Amino acid sequence: DQQVKQNSPSLSVQEGRISILNCDYTNSMFDYFLWYKKYPAEGPTFLISISSIKDKNEDGRFTVFLNKSAKHLSLHIVPSQPGDSAVYFCAASALGQGGSEKLVFGKGTKLTVNP
Amino acid sequence: DAEITQSPRHKITETGRQVTLACHQTWNHNNMFWYRQDLGHGLRLIHYSYGVHDTNKGEVSDGYSVSRSNTEDLPLTLESAASSQTSVYFCASSGDRTETQYFGPGTRLLVL
Numbered sequence: 001d002q003q004v005k006q007n008s009p010s011l012s013v014q015e016g017r018i019s020i021l022n023c024d025y026t027n028s029m030f031d032y033f034l035w036y037k038k039y040p041a042e043g044p045t046f047l048i049s050i051s052s053i054k055d056k057n058e059d060g061r062f063t064v065f066l067n068k069s070a071k072h073l074s075l076h077i078v079p080s081q082p083g084d085s086a087v088y089f090c091a092a093s094a095l096g097q098g099g100s101e102k103l104v105f106g107k108g109t110k111l112t113v114n115p
Numbered sequence: 116d117a118e119i120t121q122s123p124r125h126k127i128t129e130t131g132r133q134v135t136l137a138c139h140q141t142w143n144h145n146n147m148f149w150y151r152q153d154l155g156h157g158l159r160l161i162h163y164s165y166g167v168h169d170t171n172k173g174e175v176s177d178g179y180s181v182s183r184s185n186t187e188d189l190p191l192t193l194e195s196a197a198s199s200q201t202s203v204y205f206c207a208s209s210g211d212r213t214e215t216q217y218f219g220p221g222t223r224l225l226v227l
Contacts, residue, residue: 006157034215043205043218044158089157102148102173103216107157 003027004092006106014114019077021109023090026071030092034103035064035075038087047088048075080113087111117142121206121219129227134193136222138206146209147189148216149173149181151202158205164189196226 005024013019021035031052036044050057050064050073057064063076077084090106119140128134138147149161160173162181170181178200180192193200203223207216 036218041221043207043220045218046215049215091158102160102163103158104160105150105158107155 001026002106003030004090004104004106006088006090006109008109009107010110010112012112012114013080015082016079019075019080019084019111019113021075021077021088021090021111023073023075023106024071025073025092027092027094027104028071029094030104032093032095033064033066033073034091034093035062036089036091036105037084038089038108044089077111080111082113082115085111085113119206119208119217119219121204121222123222124220125223127225127227128196130196130198132196134196134224136191136193136204136206136224138189138191138219139187140206140208140217140219141187142208142210142217143186144208144210144217145186146211146216147183148207148209149179149189149191150205150207151175151200152205152221153202161191161204162189193224196224198226200224201226 034049035047037047038044048059048062066073087108087110089108091103122137145166148163150158159175164170164183203221205221206219209216
């Protein structure tokens, strides 16, 4: 039973355009969401996060949107750059449940930004 | 600079052997985690620890064990390696419940 779903295994966009990566979750107890980026042969690196009390968080070219009623979040990258080509993982945790720091990850979306 | 390291980076072993993967962090983080990454499954939690002498089972803990004797280290042991445990293993750590997890570079394990 997948609690965090990334239904698009891959996404290809042109340099300079917007990349939109999507993530859906089923556990209504999740209240903290993160995006990680992973290059081949490296560990995942933290990109951006959002708490359930917000619906948007921005950091430079990266914006995460949260729609709690739809249990959906998305990561927007504008403008996309070739260096953004990586696998992006969506993750969620239920901090409100006794302080659990466990993360549940989606399967990842491989983003390719073409020059 | 503080960091998190894993060793070895690559390991080949035979079915039935005991294998230990090391994870060491210098951030003095209380929380440490082990994940495995497999094609089609993303990252799955194996074991985790919230402090010294604390260990907990994750989603895919069968066949694995951990022990936490100090803050810096959380070694992962495969008691009797199986081919199904061929995977890439990542260790991660975090300071408190409001901090994100920082990942090590990974260990690629092949069980023949």
